[in-house]
Amino acid sequence: MGIFDFFKRKGDTSSNQHFDKHSVKKNTETSIVYTVASKYNEYTKLFVNMMANGNYAPIAAYEKPTGEIIGYLYSTEDMSYTLSVDEVITAMKKEFAERLNAETIKSYAIYYHSLFNNDDNHTIADDHNEPKAISIILKNTEGFETIVAVSYRFENEGFSVGPMTQVSAKEFQEVLQVELIEGKDYFQERIISKPKTVENEHGIIIKTVNNGHVGDFWSGIFGFEYFQTMSPDFLYQYMALAQTKNPPIQKVDTVEVYQLDFDRLALRVICEEQRLVSAFPRIETHTKIDVALKQIDEWEHVQNLEAIVHGGGRDTFAIRFYATDYAFNREKYLSNTKVNMKLSGIIYVLDKHTEDSNTLEDGTTLSPDFCMYMPGQEWSEFGCFDFIGKLESIEEANAFDNEAHSGYMLKIKLINNEEIADFFTIDMFVNKKNMRFTDDLEVGMKLTGMFQLLGEIAD
Known part of the structure; x- marks a missing residue:
């Protein structure tokens, strides 16, 4: 299950937590707020636990007329289309307001992470603003409405939490002492969102996506660990050089596409109205395969100028790839059911496939010539595949003509076919930093790993 706007606190993967009892405000008066907040003590404790495990997604709960508390959660079928925390909270408020007016619920609580810092700032935290507290929106049918906050501080391997505003120290301790029931589904009502899809007159399904990015492509080009510390x-x-050295290679309305070539590799830059939209690597290849188009996942967050394309290669095998030419060939993708494609790949991980690996856990023995590819366990919706392939040729290649980013252009067979030797054999670039072995590459050896598939229409 995907959670909307799921993100982790940068640099912290610890689930170690403790509660700072000494930081709770001393207040012996009975809190009016607590009469409402206490109904949701389990969810307050649950939300703290979620944070401890790196999950910062917003949640909610409501009170039925019978007094039963029901957990409420937004989720999605896949991670290709997500709502922001602000969108989720807005939708929750609207839904609960309607239910309060209809008297089908008595109260509700909405939880999210905010910038609250002992002030009245309950602004939603996001990827650009580090969260400082849990904010809880409380409202009931009797006209009560407020926002309380629970501050927290990350310390060494864990964090401390508290106090809670508008409640006494004793009341907050009751929250911390709540025992959660192991195995209980606390979210009895889930709103599962599906990305918008339409089928055009050519029978091609167009799916709206807002969660795609090309950052991992560069991890493949420069090496994952290296790219994490590399200066942008x-x-x-x-x-900048791509946009000034040469005129655009393509121009469609206000969209201009520039390219810098480096032997077999290139940098392609997309601009709209002279503003940078995206920049990604491209691999020069002459391998062409007929592809029947079935679905296009358009990235609306970049003005529909990028997309993942689903189809069938040679009317046989299923593929999905990032279209490196979508910014200027969009109409061709939307109006053709079959196109001749140039396909290539960026290898994220490369290892040797040994003979020992030909025997599966159930005792099945694979042929020494066995080749295969399958959707990757990660990022499959964006065109990532795991593979076992045969190395057909090797060529040294350096990203940006720089030996510090040296690697190889490998031609790898992914499917064996008795009649067509290169039935599905494509060129892939691998940076040496992403190779898990130091032995020399040899034509004919078996390789395994994960790659990102790229494609563009062959002119």
């Missing part, structure tokens, strides 16, 4: 200035300088 390196790429920015080349992006």
